[in-house]
Every structure is written in structure tokens, then in C-alpha cells.
Amino acid sequence: MRGFKVVSFFEDKGINIPQRKTKASAGYDLEAAIDVVLNPGEVKLVPTGVKxxxxxxxxxxxxxxxxxxxxKGLLLANGVGVVDADYYDNPENEGHIMIPLFNPGKEPVTIRKGERIAQGIFTRYLKADDDEALGQRTGGFGSTGQ
Structure with missing residues (x-):
């Protein structure tokens, strides 16, 4: 089973569950949960309101x-985002997916609530033969690097 749910902070705030737009689309469109202005040279975490x-x-x-x-000339600040299975319902932020956008331009860029800003693609991954990872996630965004 896989899917999306609205995080509790954004319940009753008109958040749409990500959807694919065509039957051959790989990605689920993620929308901005609030209006955001990105100034030139700025990186901001744009909330989606979903996990x-x-x-x-x-x-x-x-x-x-x-x-x-x-x-709009924006870039994903981390190139490709990785949302691990154990990010869901973590105690720090409930698994809220935030999109780190970077504005390399010379003018501010406005993102409006409901604007589709990213796409998420579910995929399986493989583990090495000698993999012994036993740690438990205790934090939210960026916590596996600690």
C-alpha cells in the first residue's frame, strides 16, 4: 500500500491529495499549501500539507x-528529493513533505497556494548484501544525515 494523507496542521485548509494527471504519468503532482515568495538567491521550504x-x-x-x-526559472535546491518510508508520521513533523525551491533569478517569484510545484514518483530500491542498518528515525526533514 502506498499513498498520501494530509498532515494534521493542514486539515480543513483545502489541501489536495497528489494525483497523476494521465494514465501514463509516473509522477504525482504536489501542490504548494500556502502562498510563498522566493526572493533572488533564496532557498525556501515550500509546504505541501501532505505526507x-x-x-x-x-x-x-x-x-x-x-x-x-x-x-518561473526555479530549481529544486537538493536536485532530487528523497522521502524514505520511515519519514511518514515521524515525531518531529509528522512526515510533512516540504519542497526546497531555489530562485537563481534576479526577480522575486511568487508561488500560489494550489500551484503544482513538484512531482513524486514511488519506486522500489535494493539493499547491499552486507546491509545492517538498524537505526530508527527520530526526526523530520534532513534527519537521516545526523
Missing amino acids: AYMPEDEVLLIYIRSSLAVK
């Missing part, structure tokens, strides 16, 4: 929507 659940051997990869990159 993703999936089996332990899957990951949700986050990519910027090509239309956002081309039309």
Missing part, C-alpha cells in the same frame, strides 16, 4: 515540475 506512506522497501523521489523550472 506519503509506502512499504519499507520503497522511496518517494521528488522532482521539480518542468513547467515550474521553465516558466
Whole structure:
């Protein structure tokens, strides 16, 4: 089983569950949960208001929507986002997916609530033969690097 749910802070705030737009689309469109202005040279975490659940051997990869990159000149600050299965319902932020956008331009860029900003693709991953990872996630965004 895999899918999306609205995080508790954004319940009753008009958040749409990510959807694929065509039957051959790989990605689920993620929308901005609030209006955000990105000033030139600025990186901001744009809230989506959703979290993703999936089996332990899957990951949700986050990519910027090509239309956002081309039309507004924005970049995904980390290149590709990785949402691990154990990020869901973590005690720090409930698994809230935040999209780190970077504005390399010379003018401010406005993102409006409901604007599709990224796409998430669920995929399985493989483990090395000698993998012995036994740690437990205790934090939210960026916590596996601690």
C-alpha cells in the first residue's frame, strides 16, 4: 500500500491529495499549501500539507515540475528529493513533505497556494548484501544525515 494523507496542521485548509494527471504519468503532482515568495538567491521550504506512506522497501523521489523550472526559472535546491518510508508520521513533523525551491533569478517569484510545484514518483530500491542498518528515525526533514 502506498499513498498520501494530509498532515494534521493542514486539515480543513483545502489541501489536495497528489494525483497523476494521465494514465501514463509516473509522477504525482504536489501542490504548494500556502502562498510563498522566493526572493533572488533564496532557498525556501515550500509546504505541501501532505505526507506519503509506502512499504519499507520503497522511496518517494521528488522532482521539480518542468513547467515550474521553465516558466518561473526555479530549481529544486537538493536536485532530487528523497522521502524514505520511515519519514511518514515521524515525531518531529509528522512526515510533512516540504519542497526546497531555489530562485537563481534576479526577480522575486511568487508561488500560489494550489500551484503544482513538484512531482513524486514511488519506486522500489535494493539493499547491499552486507546491509545492517538498524537505526530508527527520530526526526523530520534532513534527519537521516545526523
